[in-house]
Amino acid sequence: MAEPRPLAETIAARIAVYLGPHTGRMAVKTFCERALGRGPDTLSRDDVPRLLAALRPMLRTLIGAAQCEAVIAQINRELER
């Protein structure tokens, strides 16, 4: 059985659909450090809402509020699996 994907990787992969792999990964790293004060490797389930809140303005700017919420809902669904 495959190991579950780390949380940060799942989030980065979802936003990379829009932002590309480099910017997706860097966005998760940057906003993790900004919102939580630590790196994406330390991300726990409890941190996810704060990280997603930090990512929201970026996504809203580039894909609009409606699509941003759809992407965040999709990320939450993927993390619940």
Added chain:
Amino acid sequence: MRYRILLVGPLLVAAALAVALGAVDDPNQRRLLLRVEIELVKLLALAGCATAAVTFARGDYLRRAWALQALCYLLLLTRDATYLAQLRLGPRLLGIHLDYWHAALVLAGNAAAVLGSWRLARAGQIAGIHHPESRMRRRVVLGITIAVALAIAGPSLVIDLKAVLDGETGAVVPLASDVGDIISLCFIAPVMMTAIALRGGLLAWPWTLLTASMLGWLLYDGAHTLGHFVQFGPQRLRALGEVFRALACTYALGAGVAQRLVVRSSASSPAAPA
């Protein structure tokens, strides 16, 4: 596949236009062909930018950016329409000479283009995206872009500025247009940088096509500048300029459509490997 069509389509349109302009010798037919082409490509650009604008909700950052781009094309089309109105209504509209209407519409169109391009150019910064290139390299690219924009649109600016200083008030409109062109062309660098930062993602498509549109306008201005220095033949030069205009406008259509496709894409489409 749809995005690739948006990338290749404008090249095919430009090639078809070049062939058509090469094939038509009769001056009346040529004039008609150019008029139809100019209005058609502006309409397509308007449709693309308006499509992108309405894709976003009220309050979304990019809605206003695309709306301003659409407004620019709308005002330029309105200016063209006043030429037709002149044939039916005479030289005045609502008691004001049509030259003043033309001037006001061109000035407003340029202002909208500058503001729209400025908002698009700032989107990457506002979003806080991380650029893969170093700050130094980005500054070099920006410097090169400003130098190229000045080299291409600068000569026209100098000529029109001299005309204004010599008392030709009519040259104020092309002068303002030149200033607008230079400012808008300088925004190519940040838009291109955004496209590069987003490569591999769906959003790279609208930004790449937008960069292509801006480069098309740069080449369009370049074709006009070339006329000041090289004996290329006015007919050939005009054809060259129109091919670049067609590229600029059809890539604006493509960018707007790509923007809509991205924003309306399914949020659950397969994720890229991180």
